[in-house]
Amino acid sequence: MDLDPVLLARIQFAANITFHILFPTITIALGWMLLFMRWRWLKTNQRPWLTAYRFWTKVFALTFALGVVSGITMSFQFGTNWPGFMEKVGNIAGPLLGFEVLTAFFLEATFLGVMLFGHGRVSERIHMLATFLVAFGTTMSAFWILVLNSWMQTPVGYEIIDGEFHVTSWLEIIFNPSFPWRFAHMLLASFLTMSFLVAGVSAWQVLRRKANPSSAVALRAALTLAALLIPVQIVVGDMHGLNTLQHQPQKIAAIEGVWETEKGAPLLLFALPNEAERRNDLAIGIPKMASFILTHEWDGELKGLNEFENHPPVKPLFFGFRIMVAVGTLMLLVSWVGCWILRRHGWQPERAPRWLIASIAGMTFSGWVATVAGWYVTEIGRQPWIVQGLIKTADVASSTPAPYIALTLAGYLITYAALIVCYIGVLRYMAEKPSDTYDPAPTGGANVLGGAQLARKAGEA
């Protein structure tokens, strides 16, 4: 069998980053949610907040571990799969990755230990600080990695000497044209993914009649957050799209399925892009809508794929984008309807209609679907380039023989598939466990006393 080593290396790397992104997407935002729960507990002294904090801390630990191990894999795969990448852009990518390790990885990993197991060993204040530093670390890590990714999409601030990239301006590199949008889009994606996870698991507990007093408060906080953020995400996503149109028009052409440059292009709701004959089959669309959304003019001109010598494969972008938008629309619907109805039932999910609780539970992992689909659009949309317009992916691939890559790929795929099954299984098992197993009733222990004291102190101040 003839295996293309570059394609295999791409599949392997894609499998790894797909698996990896699932977990940081949760932990980046969950860190802040934990800080919020902790703060609510100290402030109100209402037990359910502590119960929620303890439950989600365990989920955080598990998720974080999966993120760490798959992240380490990624740090090696830069070299094993794309050795030429670092040789060429090492002067730029190196420091960015270095600062991620130095300012984020160590911070989150070290204080995670204190955050998870240090309660009672350090003061409430230090413990709160440790929780903050973990959340801050995960966000910093997202910052640096998105700088690098955005730079690969919209490279600026460099000069090329003898085929090697050198820095001319770090400021330009860090705040490259697509970075602010991509960073905002990803952080919002992370908060939405986390919100639907928290809301979904809480709804699941209600549905299975395993709810504890923390289920209702967690559901309320998460669903409200989702309802607030989803409109913001839609606006930011739109602006990110306009930014992409300006810098990577071929990506937009593939997303919209525009083959020939046209004025007043329709917004295709469905079609089967046919790359061989360079047209769409079975297209259903809203006339002129794509032009209007992207250029804000009914007869605005959209560049077609045929104008570009190199353009990304059309199908994955076309469908990836539609999946992302569809999930986003569902999120909007469920969070708004959910908030509306639950508010009318005094935020007591047991009294709300069962179909609603089932819908929220059904959306538990919706954030994963939207995030992965969105990343596929932006990453496949950069192909055949690894650095847009400058370096081709195939030119930096390793010389590792295809069977080696296929063998290790199989190993990774089996591991990842098994771990996702375990993760979801254990999450479900944890959710259905009675809460007093991890949050024993107060017996006047140091934790409760400390919390009450600090709450009083905060009240006085």
Added chain:
Amino acid sequence: MTWAEFLPVIFMGLMGLSMFLYVVLDGFDLGVGMLLHRADDSQKDMMIASIGPFWDANETWLVLGVGILLIAFPKAHGVVMTALYLPIALMLIGLILRGVAFDFRVKAQDTHKPLWNRGFFIGSTVTSVAQGWMLGRFITGFAEGTVYDLFALAIAIALPCAYVLMGASWLVLKTDGALQRRAAQWGRTALIPVIIGMGLISLATPWVSSTVAERWFSLPQLIGLLPIPFATFACFVALWWTLSGARALGTLCWLPFVLTVGVFLMGGLGLAYSLYPYVVMDRITIWQAASSTAALNLILAGCSFTVPAILGYTFFAHRVFWGKATELRYG
């Protein structure tokens, strides 16, 4: 030596420091993992509790070490990663298994716990063996041939034993009672293969590499280098003495760990001396592989702030969990 020439030397030192800290810190995690199946169930929990708050951060030193190779010596990074493709993949799968098993074992159903314990043991073992193999291949500059494979194989066996010694001495430090006694016994058992392995490797390295032989066995260098083997030998004797009987079970419980770190330090120094100035033995020097001076300056400036801070808060985290390990509770 100009600043531009000196920078790669600094980064080689930093890479060496990260790798050394990784081997020491994750060494005890991996060692505890490989010892796990020898303990009974409550002891297993205590063993895991002794490394629980640290293992995440410990693993990060590996990322920094490889990160520096990637950042400071990008032209060597690709060569090393390509040459070690399969063992790296094996190590990564081992690390994944070890890391997730650690978290799953306390969160999954009780009936699944033995399964995750086994995963923790297998993950730790696979990781250690793969790392030993890679070290062996690295020292010989990825030379091909049966002799070199046997050399790598010897290290693939010796390094896990050294990690077990590290893990056992960590347990002597962090636990008490029956587990501590058993740990001292495990340490003594591991000591014998470590002494034999290190001796053999020290003799074999000059034999497989003429560069190393020249570097060590010529005067006057040899005299200056003699403290390294002597100090290593002294550490081994002291380890044997402290791990025998009940000597390490009381106030001296820190001594085996410190002595084991001493053994690793001497091994690391010897290795660094043998390799310098090559980043890929006999093929690529640190100057040939280095990034631009501008990039290195920037990272060095970053490192001079962050590395002391990292060391500082790492110490803080150890300070928080100072003394004997207690049952881990999420709070």
